[in-house]
Amino acid sequence: MTLVTKFLGASAALALSAGAALADPAIIFDLGGKFDKSFNEAAFGGATRWAEETGGSFAEFEITSDAQREQAIRRFAEDGNNPIVMAGFSWATPLAAVAPEYPDLKFSIIDMVVDAPNVQSVVFNEHEGSYLVGMLAAMASEDGTVGFIGGMDIPLIRKFACGYAQGALAVNPDATVIANMTGTTPAAWNDPVKGSELTLAQISQGADVIYAAAGGTGVGVLQTAADQGVYSIGVDSNQNYMHPGSVLTSMMKRVDNAVYDAFKAGADLEAGFNVMGLSNGGVGYALDENNADLITDEMKAAVDAASAQIASGELVVHDYMSDETCPVLDF
């Protein structure tokens, strides 16, 4: 039955126009894979939400090696999928090569900027979300020392750290922020053992709230924090459920919203910059039944007030990537 529908649909679409045979949107995931509990899964969630709400269908592909990138974009472009969304900063180079060849199609890239008239570049204000969880960390901390554990030492992760430190110091100017990076190679995203060691080291230096922006390494951070009875903060997706009562909150990066919006816009997707920040629900902190007891009304009020100020532009959080320096944290 489905097959018949597909054939009918395909022939009907072919009859209508040869240029855009199938106007279904497409999404291509990065190497982490569709079910990574984090970035890619959020993207998949956004696509699924769109499909459920509109009853539409979308094409998807998970690459298994870097060599497939250009080929994957080209395949969807040849099929006439529109728009084509790709999740991850590594897509920039292949997309910059392919996009000009298909001027009638729209592309959207998440986490990176590609300058082309038919590409929408979605970037997130992670420093704003990190600022909010930094405030929560400083308010939850008893001793005034909070920790940050990053994955690979790249500017994007320093952006998280810098926003976090600014938030913590805004609440408690005497707070100490300890920041560590796991490593300088991609292996740093998947080294929970080192994540645990870093967590223990930070706890012995007095930290009692630790924010992990480190992919799979964060699993070790959250685990050790739970074992040692201190708070931790998750990242990207809502990770509160991983250790209820120990994960203070999670800095949410709404990749799902970015994908959902792109799919919804369809062929009318607006090219250019799309900055997802606090003002348009692109970032935020997670509050659910798992951490309801940890976030007091007072904390919530303070953070929501700051959130409104940032959204209105009254309060500006320094973005590490704007000038590669951080005024409050020395790396």
Add this chain to the structure above:
Amino acid sequence: MDLLAFFDIAVLDGTVRLGVPLLLACLAGLYSERAGIFDIGLEGKMLIAAFLAAGVSFTTGSVWLGLIAGVLASVILSLLHGLASITFRGNQLISGVAINFFASGITVVAAQAWFGEGGRTPSLSGAARFESIQFPGALTRIRDIAKADLPMKVYSELLSGHTIIVYLCILIVPFVWWTLYRTRFGLRLRAVGENPGAVDTAGISVYRMRYSAVIICGVLCGLAGAYLSTGLQAGFVREMTAGRGYIALAALIFAKWRPWQALGATMLFGYLQALAIRPDILERAIGIRVQTQVLDALPYVLTVIVLAGFVGKAIPPRAGGEAYVKER
């Protein structure tokens, strides 16, 4: 300058935790290479053991069953390596690389098919995980320990609070030394790696000796991997060995293929890793700020120095890497 800061108890404690998987993997490589089978597949064997140990522990709720499963998986890969390089006389390096690639891929695929959590296993808790053993009266929380006095720190942090595998590891080095240097088996094992022809002439099966060596290697790698996912961590994450198999190989060369020196080398490398996560202590000790990347690179730098012949000579077993051909 405060050189005593180098002996910070927290760093020494980290050294033990990080050094133990290196030590087990290093001794695994030692058995294998002493018998003439080069093994760069330590990493892959640790990885598959880490995965199966976590997966089986979660499913059955018993960490011991998980440990057995992990060790078995590692031994199977070892036998595969043996089959390729002993029976079929293939290139030992290529077979080792193949094992690493195989383990890296199959663990993620199998974990996804089994648990559907993106190549991870669910978090282990309770009996599905090696709990740390607390000595009577020892403090358990790092926050309390950090405030305690020195003897209490040494007792609570350095001596107490490790998992059973760490305590077993204390016995393993003398045991390896004894088997290698004081038993008939050890003598034959070393001879097979130096001059298999002579061993064969004496009427001892070279193949049998080499197979026993790779099986022991598999068992030790399995322990190292299981310790990573069920002792140090509470679950498997893809590629979680993060190059420890290669550092263990570097340690093996640094130790010049000898057990006591392997202990020293792995603990030194573990110490460097533990120090790398405490830049504040390093700064206190030597007064200047050092990039942690320097410390991360040191194990490899030291190995290159040893290989270049600056600190004695590192001579590998003479028949290492060569398949034994009985008749030409």
